[in-house]
Amino acid sequence: MDWEQHYRQLNQTYSAEYGFGGIWDVLTTPIEEQVAKFTMTRDGLNALNDYIHRTPIKTSEGGKVASDWSRWWDTTGNPGNYTLEIPPEVWDEARNRRLKFDLANVTSSQEKEGVIRVATTGMSTEQMQGQPDRRDPTTGTYYVPPPEPVPTFPPWVKPVALGAAALGLGLSVVPMLRKFILHV
Numbered sequence: 001m002d003w004e005q006h007y008r009q010l011n012q013t014y015s016a017e018y019g020f021g022g023i024w025d026v027l028t029t030p031i032e033e034q035v036a037k038f039t040m041t042r043d044g045l046n047a048l049n050d051y052i053h054r055t056p057i058k059t060s061e062g063g064k065v066a067s068d069w070s071r072w073w074d075t076t077g078n079p080g081n082y083t084l085e086i087p088p089e090v091w092d093e094a095r096n097r098r099l100k101f102d103l104a105n106v107t108s109s110q111e112k113e114g115v116i117r118v119a120t121t122g123m124s125t126e127q128m129q130g131q132p133d134r135r136d137p138t139t140g141t142y143y144v145p146p147p148e149p150v151p152t153f154p155p156w157v158k159p160v161a162l163g164a165a166a167l168g169l170g171l172s173v174v175p176m177l178r179k180f181i182l183h184v
Contacts, residue, residue, distance in 0.1 A: 025085070034085070038084070041088075042086065045086070045091065048098050049073055049078075052066055052070075052101055062104045065097070077090060089145060092143070095141075096144060099140060102115045103115055118140075119135075
């Protein structure tokens with residue numbers, strides 16, 4: 001038994017995987033298309049993970065970026081963390097991190113220029129699928145929206161506070177009704 005995979009499935013939050021629009025997409029997109037997209041993204045992420053771990057590390061900065069990749073992979077990048085849909089932001093972030101690794105792992109300016117040239121002019125996944133290229137033409141990176149801010153309070157605080165306010169309001173209304181109705 002793969003205990004790591006088992007542990008991930010026990011702690012998985014299915015509702016946080018995709019927002020309201022994501023559920024609509026899952027319900028309206030044909031299943032064959034969903035499976036193909038999930039499979040391609042999963043295979044791409046696994047290939048990038050394999051690439052990062054198999055590429056010899058030439059610089060200390062490259063080692064730091066590879067370690068950062070491993071932490072990101074465990075929390076976000078691993079396709080085993082997702083059930084129905086891998087958000088496109090995860091794939092874009094993985095490609096940005098691979099580029100950052102490649103740039104940090106070069107030892108000469110000629111290698112760096114080659115990495116930048118491939119990142120900006122090479123064939124992207126979208127271009128291979130006949131879609132427009134979404135890369136930044138100068139850096140070769142993909143836009144990844146910033147993460148949502150962490151809420152100040154846990155999600156259960158709002159319903160509890162509203163319930164307490166309603167209960168307090170209800171309890172304060174009862175004596176007023178007694179006073180007005182019974183004139184006591």
